[in-house]
Amino acid sequence: MNRTHESERPRRATLMPPAPGERHLARGARPVGRQLWRDLLFLHQPVPVSVLRPLVPPGLGIDTYEGQAWVTLIPFAILGSRPAGMFRALSMDFLEVNLRTYVRTPQGEQGIYFFSLEASSWLAVAGARTAYALPYFPAVIKRRKEADGTIIRYRSRRRLQRRRAGLDVVWRIGAPAPMAAPGSLDHFLIERYVLYAARGRRLFRAAVRHRPYPLYQVAVEVMRESLLAQAGLPAMASPPPLIHGSPGVDVDIFWRQRIDG
Numbered sequence: 001m002n003r004t005h006e007s008e009r010p011r012r013a014t015l016m017p018p019a020p021g022e023r024h025l026a027r028g029a030r031p032v033g034r035q036l037w038r039d040l041l042f043l044h045q046p047v048p049v050s051v052l053r054p055l056v057p058p059g060l061g062i063d064t065y066e067g068q069a070w071v072t073l074i075p076f077a078i079l080g081s082r083p084a085g086m087f088r089a090l091s092m093d094f095l096e097v098n099l100r101t102y103v104r105t106p107q108g109e110q111g112i113y114f115f116s117l118e119a120s121s122w123l124a125v126a127g128a129r130t131a132y133a134l135p136y137f138p139a140v141i142k143r144r145k146e147a148d149g150t151i152i153r154y155r156s157r158r159r160l161q162r163r164r165a166g167l168d169v170v171w172r173i174g175a176p177a178p179m180a181a182p183g184s185l186d187h188f189l190i191e192r193y194v195l196y197a198a199r200g201r202r203l204f205r206a207a208v209r210h211r212p213y214p215l216y217q218v219a220v221e222v223m224r225e226s227l228l229a230q231a232g233l234p235a236m237a238s239p240p241p242l243i244h245g246s247p248g249v250d251v252d253i254f255w256r257q258r259i260d261g
Contacts (some may be wrong), residue, residue, distance in 0.1 A: 030254075033084055035080060037078060043072060045234075065185050065189075070189060072189060097141065099114065100112045100114045114195065119137070139166075170220070171219065179212050190246075197256070214249075
């Protein structure tokens with residue numbers, strides 16, 4: 001992976017102001033990890049609830065917007081990943097692609113459920129699988145930003161598979177766009193602060209905290225993927241029906257909780 005430019009590592013305030021994710025945190029909860037999520041591309045596609053239902057644990061409902069369910073494919077960079085309290089100099093950077101859908105608990109809490117997460121770091125794969133029961137896979141991932149920073153080329157191939165699921169995407173960054181408005185489809189798809197994961201019959205919940213995503217206009221110039229088929233989903237249309245781009249957010253990560261009996 002290319003060396004990280006200092007411009008991609010904005011200084012982090014000592015104390016974060018109240019963020020939308022706060023309401024999902026237990027009183028007194030402290031983060032166990034910190035990451036900088038950068039250069040995110042959200043590729044969204046509507047999918048029938050009937051297709052998603054067999055792929056999501058029975059303890060979770062499929063969350064819909066005006067009756068429509070969605071899946072989202074997100075390539076991005078993770079910088080400065082480290083346990084809370086560790087010096088940034090000891091952190092690690094890696095690339096990730098995740099595939100998710102939108103879920104709701106019987107109590108009405110909204111969140112996301114991951115079908116797969118590709119990561120260029122073996123350590124990140126092992127740690128997230130062990131600690132959070134997340135379906136991470138090791139992958140060979142390359143990202144290149146053009147000299148002016150407005151074009152990003154991203155390529156991912158899953159390791160240890162005969163037919164390696166992957167993603168090839170090139171996108172062009174445009175002008176700043178308004179933040180997602182509460183109640184809108186954009187907000188439904190982007191502003192999620194709780195994840196759910198299953199290990200056997202056990203269901204886990206974890207939360208993150210960050211400011212609302214700043215957004216910019218984005219145009220996808222090339223998009224080929226085989227990750228959705230690997231998860232048992234219809235292939236992503238090219239170009240995808242709905243796209244968002246973000247320069248990124250600074251993230252606090254909290255420990256998982258078991259939520260089933």
